[in-house]
Amino acid sequence: ENVPLNIEVNGSVHQAKIDPRVTLLDFLREHLQLTGTKKGCDYGQCGACTVHVDGQRINSCLSLAVMNDGRKVTTIEGLADGAELHPMQAAFIKHDGLQCGYCTPGQIMSAVACIREGHADSDEEIREFMSGNICRCGAYPNIVAAIREVKG
Ligand code: FES
Numbered sequence: 001e002n003v004p005l006n007i008e009v010n011g012s013v014h015q016a017k018i019d020p021r022v023t024l025l026d027f028l029r030e031h032l033q034l035t036g037t038k039k040g041c042d043y044g045q046c047g048a049c050t051v052h053v054d055g056q057r058i059n060s061c062l063s064l065a066v067m068n069d070g071r072k073v074t075t076i077e078g079l080a081d082g083a084e085l086h087p088m089q090a091a092f093i094k095h096d097g098l099q100c101g102y103c104t105p106g107q108i109m110s111a112v113a114c115i116r117e118g119h120a121d122s123d124e125e126i127r128e129f130m131s132g133n134i135c136r137c138g139a140y141p142n143i144v145a146a147i148r149e150v151k152g
Contacts, residue, residue, distance in 0.1 A: 005069055009034065010078030020066050024058075025049045027065035028075060036076040036105045040134070047133030050106035050113075051075050057113040059132075076105035079112070088112050091146035099137035107133050111147045120151040 002017040009032060016031060025042070028034045028051070040048035042061045049060040052074040079086040088111050091097070098104040110133045114120050119129040126147050127140070135143065 003066055005066055007065070007068055007070070008072045010074060018065055020064065022065050023061055024051070024053075024063040024065045024068055024073070025060040028060060028073070034075050034077050038102055038105055040103065040106075045134070046103070046106075047110060048103050048106040050109040050133065052109060052113065055116070057110055074109075076108060079108065086112070087150050088115075088146065091149045092143070095142045095146040095149065097139055097143040097146040099135075099139055103133060103135045107135065107143055111143070111150070114147055115151050120147055123148070 003020050005014075005016045005018050007014050009028070014032065018027065018031065025037060025039055028037050029039065037051055037060060038048035039061065040046035044059050044062045047059065050057050051060045052058075053063070053068055053071050079089060088108050092104065092108060097107065107130070110130055114126060114129045117129075119125050123144055126144050130143065130147075
């Protein structure tokens with residue numbers, strides 16, 4: 001039986017009735033057509049599905065949409081300020097922090113959280129915080145460089 005869901009995503013409030021088994025990831029991608037958030041493994045191992053909920057990063061594949069009732073979600077689509085990229089998006093481009101790009105939305109959402117949560121004081125700290133975001137192309141050194149630049 002479907003249950004009501006009231007959720008704010010990138011500043012827009014959505015009211016829906018959904019199957020309580022739907023993950024936040026599938027809700028974002030399939031109900032809201034916000035396909036920037038990627039599904040890599042669907043079981044918490046790759047970080048491609050990383051979003052922010054009330055400012056904290058989570059793996060959206062491990063969270064049921066209904067568990068986020070009343071919360072505020074930010075996805076990669078909500079990061080830019082109109083036509084202006086978020087500084088982390090610009091830094092990923094500048095430092096080539098991507099190759100195929102599939103993991104990039106999750107990497108960027110984690111990278112923003114890395115700085116916001118105060119884990120970007122050294123390369124080691126950055127690598128530790130970012131260790132749940134897997135990049136099959138191996139762009140890790142460039143990702144760290146991008147984060148270091150935004151940290152300043
Ligand atoms: Fe969620 Fe891989 S899709 S961690």
